[in-house]
Each structure stands twice: as C-alpha cells, then as structure tokens.
Amino acid sequence: MSYVPETDRRRVETLVDMTIHDATGIAARSRARVLKRLGRGDAVFRAITKASAIGVLIVLGAIFVSLIMGSALAFQTFGFDFFVTESWNPVTENFGARAPIVGTLVTSFIAMLIAVPIGLGIAIFLTELCPPILRRPIGIAIELLAGVPSIIYGIWGLFVFAPFMQEYVQPALIGAFGNVPVLSSLFAGPPYGIGVLTASLILAIMVLPFISAISRDVFETVPVLLKESAFGIGCTTWEVIRSVVIPYTSVGLLGGVMLGLGRALGETMAVTFVIGNAHRLSTSLLAPGTTISATIANEFTEATGDLYTSSLIALGLILFIITFIVLALARLLLMRLEKSAGS
Amino acid sequence: MAKDLRKYGGRRRTSTFVLGLCWLASGIGIAVLFIILLTLVYRGVGSLSTLVLTQDVPPPGATGGGLRNAIVGSLILTFLGTAIGTPIGILAGTYMAEYGRHARMTHVVRFINDILLSAPSIVMGLFVYGIMVRPMGHFSAYAGAASLAVLVIPIVVRTTENMLLLVPDQLREAASAIGMPRSLVIRHVAYKAAMAGMITGVLLAVARISGETAPLLFTALNNQFFSTDLNAPMSSLPAVIFQFALSPYERWQDLAWTGALLITAAVLTLSILARWLGSSGVKS
Numbered sequence: 001m002s003y004v005p006e007t008d009r010r011r012v013e014t015l016v017d018m019t020i021h022d023a024t025g026i027a028a029r030s031r032a033r034v035l036k037r038l039g040r041g042d043a044v045f046r047a048i049t050k051a052s053a054i055g056v057l058i059v060l061g062a063i064f065v066s067l068i069m070g071s072a073l074a075f076q077t078f079g080f081d082f083f084v085t086e087s088w089n090p091v092t093e094n095f096g097a098r099a100p101i102v103g104t105l106v107t108s109f110i111a112m113l114i115a116v117p118i119g120l121g122i123a124i125f126l127t128e129l130c131p132p133i134l135r136r137p138i139g140i141a142i143e144l145l146a147g148v149p150s151i152i153y154g155i156w157g158l159f160v161f162a163p164f165m166q167e168y169v170q171p172a173l174i175g176a177f178g179n180v181p182v183l184s185s186l187f188a189g190p191p192y193g194i195g196v197l198t199a200s201l202i203l204a205i206m207v208l209p210f211i212s213a214i215s216r217d218v219f220e221t222v223p224v225l226l227k228e229s230a231f232g233i234g235c236t237t238w239e240v241i242r243s244v245v246i247p248y249t250s251v252g253l254l255g256g257v258m259l260g261l262g263r264a265l266g267e268t269m270a271v272t273f274v275i276g277n278a279h280r281l282s283t284s285l286l287a288p289g290t291t292i293s294a295t296i297a298n299e300f301t302e303a304t305g306d307l308y309t310s311s312l313i314a315l316g317l318i319l320f321i322i323t324f325i326v327l328a329l330a331r332l333l334l335m336r337l338e339k340s341a342g343s
Numbered sequence: 344m345a346k347d348l349r350k351y352g353g354r355r356r357t358s359t360f361v362l363g364l365c366w367l368a369s370g371i372g373i374a375v376l377f378i379i380l381l382t383l384v385y386r387g388v389g390s391l392s393t394l395v396l397t398q399d400v401p402p403p404g405a406t407g408g409g410l411r412n413a414i415v416g417s418l419i420l421t422f423l424g425t426a427i428g429t430p431i432g433i434l435a436g437t438y439m440a441e442y443g444r445h446a447r448m449t450h451v452v453r454f455i456n457d458i459l460l461s462a463p464s465i466v467m468g469l470f471v472y473g474i475m476v477r478p479m480g481h482f483s484a485y486a487g488a489a490s491l492a493v494l495v496i497p498i499v500v501r502t503t504e505n506m507l508l509l510v511p512d513q514l515r516e517a518a519s520a521i522g523m524p525r526s527l528v529i530r531h532v533a534y535k536a537a538m539a540g541m542i543t544g545v546l547l548a549v550a551r552i553s554g555e556t557a558p559l560l561f562t563a564l565n566n567q568f569f570s571t572d573l574n575a576p577m578s579s580l581p582a583v584i585f586q587f588a589l590s591p592y593e594r595w596q597d598l599a600w601t602g603a604l605l606i607t608a609a610v611l612t613l614s615i616l617a618r619w620l621g622s623s624g625v626k627s
Contacts, residue, residue, distance in 0.1 A: 051434075056435050
C-alpha cells in the first residue's frame with residue numbers, strides 16, 4: 001500500500017462519505033417522488049373506478065328522470081284516466097294505456113303458464129333423466145338458444161308460426177270450444193293467425209330456454225346426499241323431485257320464473273310482429289291486441305305531436321316500473337337463496 | 344304386504360307418468376327451438392351470396408340488392424356501443440370487486456346493475472331518445488351507439504366483478520408485499536388473472552347487442568343508403584329485418600330472412616367463442 005498523506009486520506013474519506021450520503025439522499029428523494037406519484041395514480045384510479053360504479057346508479061336515475069320528464073305532458077293532460085282509458089286515438093289526441101297494459105299482462109301471463117311447466121320439465125329432464133352423454137350438449141344448446149335475438153323469434157312467428165296457427169290450431173280451437181259456455185268467448189272470432197294467443201306462444205317459446213337454463217342451474221344446487229337419502233327410503237324419482245328437489249329449490253325457482261317474467265313483460269320484437277297492434281280489448285285470445293312495447297315500437301317514429309310522443313313515453317315509464325318491481329323481487333329472492341347457500 | 348306392493352306399483356306408475364311428461368316437454372321444447380333454427384337456415388340461405396355483402400338494400404319492389412349498408416351499419420354501431428360501454432363496465436366492476444368489496448354502495452350497485460341487466464331494451468331506446476335525439480334534433484348513429492352502450496354496461500360490470508372475485512387474494516397479497524401500489528396490483532395482477540373471463544363478458548355483451556332491435560328503432564333509426572356518417576341515421580341489420588319482414592315485397596322478405604340468418608350465425612359464433620374462452624380460462 002503506497003503512502004498517502006494523512007490530510008489527503010481524510011479528504012478522500014470525506015469525499016466518499018459525502019458521495020454515499022448524497023447517493024442515499026438522492027435515492028430516498030427519488031423513491032419518495034416515485035411513491036408519491038404512484039400514490040397519486042392509485043388515488044386517481046380508485047376515483048375513476050368509483051365514479052364508474054356511481055355511473056351505473058346514475059344511468060338508472062337518468063332513465064327514470066328522462067322518462068318522467070318525457071311523460072309529464074301525457075300525465076298532466078289525462079291524469080289518472082290515462083291508466084283506465086281504452087281509447088287510443090291519434091286523430092283526436094285521446095290516449096289511454098288500458099289496452100297495452102292489459103295486453104302486456106295477459107300475453108306474459110299466458111306465456112309463463114306455458115313456458116314454466118315445459119321449462120321445468122326440460123330442467124328435470126336435464127338433471128335427472130337425460131343420458132349423461134347428452135346432458136352437456138343439450139344443456140349448452142339451450143343456453144345458446146337463450147341468447148338468440150328476439151327478432152329471430154319474431155320473424156319466425158310472422159312467417160311460419162302465424163300461418164300454422166291460422167290454418168290448423170285456431171280453427172281447431174274454435175271448433176272444440178265454440179259451444180262451451182265460457183271458453184267460447186275466449187276463442188271467438190275469425191282465425192287471423194296473428195293475435196294475442198300467437199304472441200303469447202311466441203313469447204313462451206322465447207323465454208323457454210331462459211327458464212330451462214336457470215331452473216337447471218337451481219336444481220343442480222341440491223346436495224346429492226339429500227336426493228340419495230330420499231331414494232334410500234324408497235322414494236320414486238318423481239317423489240324425490242316433488243318432495244326434495246322442488247321444495248329445496250323453491251325460492252330459487254321462483255326467482256328464476258320472475259326473471260323470465262321480467263323478460264316476457266318487456267319483450268318487444270318477438271311480440272310486435274305477431275300481435276296485430278290493435279288498441280281494442282277483446283275477450284277473445286284469437287283477436288289482435290297490443291302490448292306496451294309493441295305499441296312503442298310500432299308507433300314511436302310515426303308519432304306526430306308532443307302529446308302522442310309523450311303518451312308513448314308514459315307507456316314506457318309504466319313498463320319500466322312494472323318490470324323494475326318484478327325484477328327487483330326476483331333479485332331479492334335469488335339473493336336470499338345465495339345467502340342461505342352461503343351459510 | 345301385497346297391498347303395499349300394489350301401492351308401490353301405483354307410485355311407480357305415477358312417477359313413470361310424470362317423468363314421461365318431462366320427456367315429452369323436453370322433446371317438444373327442443374324440437375320447436377330446432378325447427379326455428381332450421382327454418383332460419385332454409386329460408387335465409389336462398390338469398391345468401393356475395394351480392395348480399397357487396398350491394399345495398401334494394402328499393403321497394405325491386406329485385407336484386409343486398410344488405411351491405413345494414414351489415415356495415417350494424418358493425419359500426421356494435422363496435423361503438425361496445426367501445427363506449429366496456430371501459431365504464433370494467434371500471435365499475437373493478438371498484439365493486441377491488442376497492443369497494445365490502446362497501447355498502449357495492450351492494451346497491453350490484454342490485455341496480457342486475458335489474459338493468461334484464462330491463463326492457465326498448466326503454467333504453469326511449470331514454471336515449473330523451474337525452475340525445477330530442478336535444479340534437481335528429482336521429483343519429485351516436486344515439487344508437489349510446490343506447491347499445493347502456494345495454495353493454497350491466498353485462499360487463501357483472502362479469503368483470505365475478506371474474507375479479509375469482510382471483511385468489513394470495514396473488515394480490517404477494518404483489519402488495521413486494522411494494523406494488525393497489526392500482527398496479529389490480530392492473531398487472533388481478534386483470535391478468537381474470538383476463539379470459541373479462542373478455543368472455545365483453546363477447547357476451549357484443550353478442551347481446553348485435554341482435555338488439557328495439558333500442559335502435561328510434562335512436563339510429565334506419566337508412567336506405569350506405570352511410571358512415573355517425574351524426575346521421577344509420578342502417579342496421581335488425582332494423583332492416585324489422586322493416587323488410589313486415590313489407591309486402593317478396594325480395595325484401597327474402598333479405599329479411601338472410602339478415603336474420605346472418606345475425607343468428609354471428610350471435611351463436613360469439614357465444615360459442617365466449618364459452619370456449621371462459622372454460623379455457625378456468626382451466627389454466
């Protein structure tokens with residue numbers, strides 16, 4: 001080691017000391033800067049995500065506000081009569097929502113009456129009866145069909161199903177029930193093909209995959225142990241389904257059915273093609289009728305005058321409130337199911 | 344003993360009978376759904392040719408023509424709707440699964456979102472008519488895309504939240520332990536782990552809106568001519584199907600069937616792709 005004068009050595013040491021000190025200082029400072037920047041980025045990202053979540057709530061609020069503002073004129077003009085008046089006359093500008101409201105409820109009710117038993121049948125078939133090899137393909141096919149756009153069901157209904165109804169089903173119904181006291185009024189009038197019954201059936205076909213898929217999912221939550229115990233004490237397959245599977249899943253099934261009902265109530269295109277758009281209430285299911293969504297779809301772009309447009313928006317508001325209630329109930333039921341399944 | 348056996352025979356018969364009804368219900372239900380698809384192919388294939396892709400919709404009563412403007416319009420509207428709705432949906436879903444997992448607001452948003460998920464699409468059309476078409480004074484592709492975006496958001500929110508909740512918390516904790524700030528943990532760890540599921544959600548949303556008709560009827564309206572002007576009415580396949588199917592002209596009706604076939608094929612392809620991606624994501 002060569003000789004280094006004492007003073008120089010001290011000087012070098014100080015220099016090294018200073019450099020090290022400075023370096024840690026710079027590192028600390030830059031790290032603080034980076035952390036601050038990251039922290040800021042964190043806060044910004046958090047704020048953006050939160051704003052988006054609030055945005056979902058705002059969308060719902062905005063829908064309500066926009067519909068209420070749009071329908072104000074109609075409600076001011078007609079008041080409560082809007083709900084009970086049957087007349088829908090663009091010429092005299094006298095509008096009432098009774099026919100579309102009743103039409104919406106009746107078509108959805110009939111559709112559910114048909115789709116729920118068949119949908120449950122398919123769900124039971126898929127969970128209990130189907131050969132295992134076919135279970136997945138059929139299940140997937142039904143789920144895929146649940147995603148087919150409703151206009152497809154509409155165009156099929158118009159070109160294939162309505163002529164079929166006119167040619168075969170409706171004359172048969174008129175012939176069979178024409179002389180039965182109450183039923184004759186349900187199946188009165190000429191077979192147009194299109195009408196309330198045809199629309200209800202199309203609606204049933206459309207919600208069928210949806211109800212089947214959701215009921216199957218619900219059925220699959222039943223513990224195998226429960227079913228096997230029931231089989232073990234000698235229950236037949238049907239008794240297991242009736243006394244174990246369905247009671248166990250009743251809340252979920254009800255929720256699923258309500259979801260299906262929510263869809264049916266708001267469904268537009270499948271119905272618009274085949275309902276006939278007549279603002280006339282008829283006791284006959286074969287007569288043309290209308291629903292809220294079909295009325296809006298058919299008439300909105302052709303509506304002239306503020307009152308006409310406003311009345312259509314008022315119909316939209318009524319539809320939104322009805323479906324909101326049904327869907328909210330459905331979600332509450334399904335949430336109860338999730339909670340009980342989680343515990 | 345014999346009485347019990349007789350009783351058991353009765354119960355067996357009941358069971359067989361009801362299960363037979365289930366077979367019947369499945370047979371009828373599945374048959375009807377397949378008849379619809381078969382009719383669609385049968386009626387739609389007739390007019391399916393390259394002309395459909397290269398020519399615009401014909402005038403009333405004319406022969407020939409295709410669906411070019413409607414197809415392009417549908418692509419533009421679907422793309423814009425997805426492009427607007429997806430970021431909002433992903434960010435909202437991120438808040439619900441990451442920052443606000445236990446917040447009260449998350450429960451409220453989830454509840455409202457689930458309702459919006461199944462709310463009638465025609466109401467979304469009325470909503471966008473009220474906030475865009477009326478103030479702007481005319482129908483436009485912008486309004487059409489906005490109404491589709493409103494439909495995209497709930498689907499993407501739902502899948503994003505569910506997929507992020509599936510990401511194991513250990514991954515997040517490991518990333519946090521090496522000093523990553525939360526936003527980077529979410530973007531570089533959680534998003535990456537949930538990527539397949541989130542893309543599935545977007546694909547499902549695209550599938551859903553590509554066949555939507557009702558909200559477009561009074562937002563984007565329809566257009567007989569080829570147009571890429573976003574500030575003007577734009578044609579779309581569903582709107583053309585609606586108009587043509589209800590017309591008395593045979594060529595228009597044929598084109599409506601072809602359009603319906605195209606939409607169904609697109610929707611089914613997207614759904615299958617989404618399923619495939621979703622299932623492959625779970626495995627890895």
